[in-house]
Amino acid sequence: MSEARTITVPWHIRIKAWWEGYDPEEYVEWRERGHEDGEPSDLPASIALPKMMSFDDLMADHSASGEVDDSELEFLEEAAPDPVWPRAKVEVTQRLFGRGFTGPGGPEHVIELVKSVGLDPVQSVLDLSMGLGGPDAAIADKYGVWVTGYERNPALFDIAGTVLRTIKSGDRVRLNFFDPETVELPRKKFDVVLSSETMHCVQDRIALIAKIYDSLKDWGQFMMSDFVLPNENPPSERLMKWLENRGEPVTLWTRDQYEVALSNQKFDVRFMKDESDDYVHLIRHDFAGFVETLNADKVVTDTPLGRAALVDVAEDWSRLASLLQKGELQLVRFLAMKPEET
Known part of the structure; x- marks a missing residue:
């Protein structure tokens, strides 16, 4: 790229380039040469996932426009924000x-995942x-069941009551x-019993697995992803940095450790599936759709608290996607059945 030329990169393009690991100015140059729809081999040589831009770099070329609606209370300062889920982060994540989701995939993905447990309206x-x-x-909504929902984070629990009132069949969640x-x-x-990407935050998960076993009826099923x-081997340096940003204690197990813990509790482990690649695809798909509307969401981009939350959320999920993509971390789904007790 010529040093004599300075490129002003629009806000939404900077976000997109940052997320995909590009140098923003080189990305714009590449697009202007008409290669936006080219093959991966056409990308500039400097593009290598992942690259992380600092907050200052990300904000450098952004100029606020329009008026900020102060009625958007989710982007006002909190007196005592939750260390893991401050309100602004919750709103950006949604x-x-x-609406109602803190992870990728949406309703269609959730329904696809639970197909294997064969739900019907009489089940709990x-x-x-x-x-x-x-x-x-x-x-x-899909299966006509009632769901008993347990949440460990007080901020998410407080907001969930309001969110569920606005979602179809939210009144069927206790x-x-x-x-x-x-x-x-x-x-x-x-x-x-379901558990999705939270077990790594439980310190005594052997005890919790035992309680889950006891809570299930005979032939009951436990579906867990983590x-x-x-x-x-010890976690990589990049993985350790991601863990340090969790805001709470985290202990990672291997897949074998989970299999042993489930088997020791007399669960019949039906399958263990590495879903890392699928999860990365879901993350990037949802983020791509979000980027398309980012410039129109002035409440986020023109509000300092909203921009800070946006950077935090984008950086966190970008790092996670990269760790999964490079094999430094895995997302594994387990399905285990409780045999009939005699």
Whole structure:
């Protein structure tokens, strides 16, 4: 790229380039040469996933335009924001993944995942990773079940009550706040127990798995997905940096450790599936759709708190996608069944 030319990169293009690991100015030059729809081999040599831009770099060329609507309370300062889920981060995340969702894929993906457990309206479902309730409402709407949702983060739990009132079949989700380290679950009550990408935050997960086993009816099913280490080697430096930004204690297991823990509890492990590649695709797909409307969302881009939350969310998911893509971290889904007790 010629040093004599300075390119002003629009806000939404900077976000897109940053997310995809491009140098923003070189990305614009490449697009202007008419290669936007070219093959990957046409990309400039300097493009190599992942590259991370600092907050200052990201904001350097952004000029606010239009008026900010102060009625958008989600982007006002909080007196005591939650360390993991401040309100602004919750709102940006919902803009990224959809109303009621804190992760990628949306209702269609959730329905596809639970097909294998064969839900019907007479079954009872427990979700130990309710979040804002969007996935549970999607399950309730599709299968006509009632879902008991447990959430461990107080900020998400507080917001979920409001969110569920605005989502179809949200009234079929029963909200509960819980501490996974001390929770007591009712014995033999549920046909299906779900846990999605939260078990790595539980310190005594062996005890929790035992409680899940006891809470299931005979032939009940436990579907769990979680981030795991690919082997017994220490986490990479990049993975450690991502973990440090979690805002809470995290302990990663390997897939084998989960299999042993489930088997020791007498679960019949039906399958273990590495879904890392699919998850990366979902993240990038949802982010691409979000970027397309970013410039129109002035509440986010013209509000300092909103921009800061946007950078935090985009950086976090970009790092996660890169870790999964490079095999430094894996997302594995388990399905286990409780045999009939004699």
